[in-house]
Amino acid sequence: MLLEVQNVHAGYGAGPSILQGLSMAVEKGQSYCIIGPNGAGKSTLLKVICGLLHPRQGQVLFKGNPIHTLRTDQILMQGISFVPQDRSLFPDMTVRENLRMGGYILKDRKEVERRIDAVYELFPLLKERGNQLAKTLSGGQQQMLAIGRSMVLRPEIIMLDEPSLGLAPKIARQIFDSIQFLKQGGMTVLLVEQNARLGLKSADWGFVLDLGKMSFDGPADSILADERIQELYLGRQKPPRGGETA
Amino acid sequence: MTQMVQIFLLGMSLGGVYALMAAGLTIVFGVMRIVNIAHAAFMFIAAYITYFLFQSFGVDPILSILVTMPVMYLLGVVVYRLVFARIADSSRFAELTVLLTFSLALVIEGLLGAMFTNIYRSTNPRYATDAILFGNFYLPEGQFYATLISLALLGGLWLFLRTTRTGYAIRAAMQNRTAAQVVGVDVSRISTIAFGLGMAMAGASGSLSSFLFTFFPGKHWEWVAILLSLIVLGGMGSLLGSLVGAFALAVSAAYVSYFYGPTWSPITFFLALFLILMFRPRGLFGKPMEA
Numbered sequence: 187m188l189l190e191v192q193n194v195h196a197g198y199g200a201g202p203s204i205l206q207g208l209s210m211a212v213e214k215g216q217s218y219c220i221i222g223p224n225g226a227g228k229s230t231l232l233k234v235i236c237g238l239l240h241p242r243q244g245q246v247l248f249k250g251n252p253i254h255t256l257r258t259d260q261i262l263m264q265g266i267s268f269v270p271q272d273r274s275l276f277p278d279m280t281v282r283e284n285l286r287m288g289g290y291i292l293k294d295r296k297e298v299e300r301r302i303d304a305v306y307e308l309f310p311l312l313k314e315r316g317n318q319l320a321k322t323l324s325g326g327q328q329q330m331l332a333i334g335r336s337m338v339l340r341p342e343i344i345m346l347d348e349p350s351l352g353l354a355p356k357i358a359r360q361i362f363d364s365i366q367f368l369k370q371g372g373m374t375v376l377l378v379e380q381n382a383r384l385g386l387k388s389a390d391w392g393f394v395l396d397l398g399k400m401s402f403d404g405p406a407d408s409i410l411a412d413e414r415i416q417e418l419y420l421g422r423q424k425p426p427r428g429g430e431t432a
Numbered sequence: 433m434t435q436m437v438q439i440f441l442l443g444m445s446l447g448g449v450y451a452l453m454a455a456g457l458t459i460v461f462g463v464m465r466i467v468n469i470a471h472a473a474f475m476f477i478a479a480y481i482t483y484f485l486f487q488s489f490g491v492d493p494i495l496s497i498l499v500t501m502p503v504m505y506l507l508g509v510v511v512y513r514l515v516f517a518r519i520a521d522s523s524r525f526a527e528l529t530v531l532l533t534f535s536l537a538l539v540i541e542g543l544l545g546a547m548f549t550n551i552y553r554s555t556n557p558r559y560a561t562d563a564i565l566f567g568n569f570y571l572p573e574g575q576f577y578a579t580l581i582s583l584a585l586l587g588g589l590w591l592f593l594r595t596t597r598t599g600y601a602i603r604a605a606m607q608n609r610t611a612a613q614v615v616g617v618d619v620s621r622i623s624t625i626a627f628g629l630g631m632a633m634a635g636a637s638g639s640l641s642s643f644l645f646t647f648f649p650g651k652h653w654e655w656v657a658i659l660l661s662l663i664v665l666g667g668m669g670s671l672l673g674s675l676v677g678a679f680a681l682a683v684s685a686a687y688v689s690y691f692y693g694p695t696w697s698p699i700t701f702f703l704a705l706f707l708i709l710m711f712r713p714r715g716l717f718g719k720p721m722e723a
Binding site: 199236238257258259262263268269270272274275276277278279283286287288290291335336 | 521522523597600601603604607608610611612613614615616617618
């Protein structure tokens with residue numbers, strides 16, 4: 187098992203626990219989509235895994251070693267990257283500087299520049315916009331930059347929190363295509379997605395979170411087909427009339 | 433006309449020092465969202481160290497920057513670790529910093545009063561009273577040097593922020609704290625360094641003000657009000673803004689002082705602070721205020 191979350195309880199400050207005994211397991215090379223209602227603890231879970239929030243109880247194991255007491259930079263070093271919900275770019279830095287910050291924990295500057303060039307090959311548009319300030323990019327381009335920035339470290343696991351948020355459907359699909367592309371390159375993908383259908387369609391496995399616990403998990407297509415889950419979490423769909431609704 | 437240009441030059445020659453003071457305050461606010469009401473009080477610690485070195489050992493006030501900058505940097509590191517690191521996760525961090533720095537300022541004022549009494553002080557090296565002539569115009573020598581040194585230090589700061597790994601991390605934390613954490617910046621360490629840097633700037637500007645202005649412990653309140661007006665005009669958290677704000681207000685104050693008398697000059701800053709907050713709270717270069 188590449189990543190294991192075991193009986194994790196976590197919350198913010200002195201507030202109540204958002205995660206209440208959550209467990210999950212992630213295998214190498216697979217892609218996972220976490221769905222669930224607002225407040226279920228999806229984002230909190232990702233924050234715990236990448237060390238932005240430390241669990242009150244329980245543990246997180248990466249390749250069998252506990253990582254839940256480590257700092258974010260140490261967890262990044264181990265090979266887990268996180269792209270937060272608001273894309274979290276550095277607005278007044280150029281695209282290239284943002285990518286450079288992606289390699290912040292690497293000491294070898296030349297290596298960082300080489301890796302940035304590799305990211306440019308993956309996303310040629312970023313190369314075109316290399317000297318542009320991040321705040322001047324469109325929403326889709328910003329998401330691309332956020333993903334590209336996390337690629338600089340060549341992580342084993344990439345976690346994305348609602349990558350389609352605020353994007354036009356066409357752009358969102360492009361983003362999902364590039365996520366698919368990363369997975370084909372051998373990367374393990376863990377994503378939280380409000381647009382559950384879009385997310386599950388691109389994933390191998392689905393997790394359904396509710397009230398801080400794992401309420402169901404299984405192959406993504408069987409979750410998509412499960413009527414009970416459809417009713418509870420996906421919103422009932424009209425009977426298809428030849429067209430796609432998602 | 434000549435007179436107007438002369439006043440402009442006098443204003444500009446103070447602007448550099450104001451900019452240096454404001455830069456320290458801006459870095460601390462930008463990285464940590466600490467509104468450091470004690471910034472001028474810290475400046476005064478450096479001014480008194482400079483005064484002490486000058487009186488006791490005849491050390492040139494400009495040279496004493498070599499002492500005050502590192503001393504204030506270290507003091508900044510200690511203060512940050514002792515006072516602010518502990519409350520970094522509080523949801524009321526911003527309010528707490530205002531109260532904490534307010535009380536820090538009171539403590540510093542009390543200590544300086546006990547050690548140096550409340551008498552007006554200043555250092556008086558030769559260049560504090562001489563002037564340099566440029567054709568029809570003159571500049572007080574002290575102001576001229578102080579502005580040159582301030583600009584050099586600001587240039588150094590700019591280079592540091594633009595070219596070094598730590599500098600990048602500081603800028604990253606100023607622009608988006610979460611993003612900085614996500615790429616692996618140890619924000620707690622960077623905050624400590626940034627607070628230290630802000631204090632080092634306060635150190636240098638304290639040494640320079642020791643021969644430009646007279647000071648006594650309680651006078652830092654007037655200064656911090658002036659500094660707040662500079663960074664609010666420029667836009668809280670914007671270094672370029674604090675620079676522009678400093679020069680703009682220094683020149684305006686020089687004109688007010690000429691037309692209405694020197695006692696009115698500080699009013700320029702306070703009136704500006706009030707008007708900016710009324711009509712453009714984000715300042716010239718700042719981001720829109722969060723609700």
